Amino acid sequence: MMTPRDQPLNPGRIVPGVSDPASNSPVNTAISPFDPVTIGPLTLRNRFIKSGANEAMCLDGKPTRALLRHHSDLARGGVGMTTVAYVAVAPEARTLPNQIWMRPEILPDLRALTQAVHDNGAAISAQITHGGSFVTGMKVKGRTISSSSGFNPAGMLKGNFLQRAMTGADMERVTAEFVAAARLARDAGFDAVELHMGHGYLLNQFISPLSNRREDEYGGSPENRVRFPARVLAAVKEAVGDTTAVLAKINVADGTRRGATVEDGVVTARALQAAGADMLVLSGGRNVESTWFMFGSRMNREEISRVLREQGEWLTSLMMKVAASSEPAVEFREMYFLEYSRRIRAAVELPLAYLGGIKSLANAQQAVAEGFDCVVLARALLHDPALVNKFRSGELTQSGCDNCNGCVAYIYHPAGTRCIRNPPNDLAENRIPASAGTGT
Numbered sequence: 049m050m051t052p053r054d055q056p057l058n059p060g061r062i063v064p065g066v067s068d069p070a071s072n073s074p075v076n077t078a079i080s081p082f083d084p085v086t087i088g089p090l091t092l093r094n095r096f097i098k099s100g101a102n103e104a105m106c107l108d109g110k111p112t113r114a115l116l117r118h119h120s121d122l123a124r125g126g127v128g129m130t131t132v133a134y135v136a137v138a139p140e141a142r143t144l145p146n147q148i149w150m151r152p153e154i155l156p157d158l159r160a161l162t163q164a165v166h167d168n169g170a171a172i173s174a175q176i177t178h179g180g181s182f183v184t185g186m187k188v189k190g191r192t193i194s195s196s197s198g199f200n201p202a203g204m205l206k207g208n209f210l211q212r213a214m215t216g217a218d219m220e221r222v223t224a225e226f227v228a229a230a231r232l233a234r235d236a237g238f239d240a241v242e243l244h245m246g247h248g249y250l251l252n253q254f255i256s257p258l259s260n261r262r263e264d265e266y267g268g269s270p271e272n273r274v275r276f277p278a279r280v281l282a283a284v285k286e287a288v289g290d291t292t293a294v295l296a297k298i299n300v301a302d303g304t305r306r307g308a309t310v311e312d313g314v315v316t317a318r319a320l321q322a323a324g325a326d327m328l329v330l331s332g333g334r335n336v337e338s339t340w341f342m343f344g345s346r347m348n349r350e351e352i353s354r355v356l357r358e359q360g361e362w363l364t365s366l367m368m369k370v371a372a373s374s375e376p377a378v379e380f381r382e383m384y385f386l387e388y389s390r391r392i393r394a395a396v397e398l399p400l401a402y403l404g405g406i407k408s409l410a411n412a413q414q415a416v417a418e419g420f421d422c423v424v425l426a427r428a429l430l431h432d433p434a435l436v437n438k439f440r441s442g443e444l445t446q447s448g449c450d451n452c453n454g455c456v457a458y459i460y461h462p463a464g465t466r467c468i469r470n471p472p473n474d475l476a477e478n479r480i481p482a483s484a485g486t487g488t
């Protein structure tokens with residue numbers, strides 16, 4: 049099996065004389081998003097990846113039958129790899145109570161899930177992560193951890209008012225939690241792990257100057273801010289990297305004043321390349337400060353408010369309404385991170401996955417032609433899990449997703465996340481563990 053160092057970096061990325069007139073970026077029309085791709089120890093059947101999108105399909109922190117169905121539908125629908133979203137490395141690493149947290153007892157359910165995806169020809173990745181001080185849906189014992197101490201606005205609703213700066217011992221403990229979660233993921237049959245370093249979760253709380261106010265070797269310059277996340281990645285890579293691809297999801301920028309810039313994004317990407325990442329998934333934005341940047345469009349806070357009210361979460365519902373009034377109006381553009389992602393592409397050599405507003409086959413083709421090794425889609429595949437097969441057969445060239453962001457509200461729904469243009473999920477399926485009746 050080829051190692052990342054043996055394989056040609058982005059084979060054939062640059063074809064002299066061929067360029068996109070709109071961007072002057074080098075393009076290679078010879079690579080198709082349907083071609084296989086090698087990421088570290090893993091080869092995917094094609095370059096389409098389902099992005100981690102909180103499924104809310106867990107029972108007591110373990111996968112349900114609904115989660116199994118969701119990911120096997122995506123595998124059957126043609127993706128090269130699907131990503132199980134927000135897999136917490138510890139119970140207090142969750143942001144919401146309906147997320148997986150990794151522990152040996154849930155191995156049978158994880159194995160049922162990975163088996164169902166493999167049976168349908170796709171690979172499966174676990175997005176392993178820690179929320180740090182971003183804990184919106186549950187009370188954490190004591191103060192939440194983060195890069196810096198102080199007031200914690202994200203934790204207000206559930207009484208997590210304060211956060212404390214991680215010590216050296218905390219860093220060792222959290223690194224060990226990531227390593228243990230990665231080992232468990234490998235043992236459960238996952239082909240890849242994706243360390244979440246974007247969107248405002250713990251590792252991003254180090255990278256982003258919006259949360260990192262440290263004055264030691266982990267704060268200040270962008271090189272210092274990425275030091276701890278890069279160390280976590282190197283430890284995970286050392287533990288599982290010979291069999292399991294190690295990915296990181298990063299922000300190309302935070303998209304807001306005083307947040308990380310694309311220049312910071314370049315430093316982050318270079319540090320993770322040096323730490324041994326097999327591929328970076330390029331995202332952006334922060335859960336609290338800039339969701340519109342993350343989604344390329346305004347959050348549907350009205351729908352979120354409605355779903356939360358239904359669950360009796362009146363206060364959270366009200367806060368969502370208030371937050372809606374301060375959001376800028378953003379007009380959705382396909383491939384809304386392209387300019388930022390090109391800057392990262394030009395600065396590093398490791399494989400990169402383009403994410404953000406891929407809505408058509410032409411978008412996917414453009415991304416791979418510009419040197420992105422994979423394309424990562426969330427909403428288009430939530431709307432239609434069979435989109436990749438439909439692109440391949442010619443049945444569709446464009447996603448029917450209209451970017452209304454109604455799906456985001458359903459991360460709070462007991463039946464799990466869904467596209468609001470599709471029929472409702474089956475609540476009963478979300479109350480059965482994934483392994484029930486499988487003998488796993």
Ligand SMILES: Cc1cc2nc3c(=O)[nH]c(=O)nc-3n(C[C@H](O)[C@H](O)[C@H](O)COP(=O)(O)O)c2cc1C
Binds near residue numbers: 100404427428
């Ligand atoms: C319902 C929903 C839930 C999401 N939850 C997560 C998550 O748990 N982890 C994550 O990294 N991104 C999450 N995202 C963000 C997506 O992974 C992706 O970055 C974003 O939707 C932009 O990609 P798209 O334009 O293909 O939808 C979520 C998106 C949606 C729509």
Ligand code: SF4
Binds near residue numbers: 428431450453
């Ligand atoms: S609810 Fe459906 S149509 Fe609206 S953004 Fe989500 S996936 Fe797209």
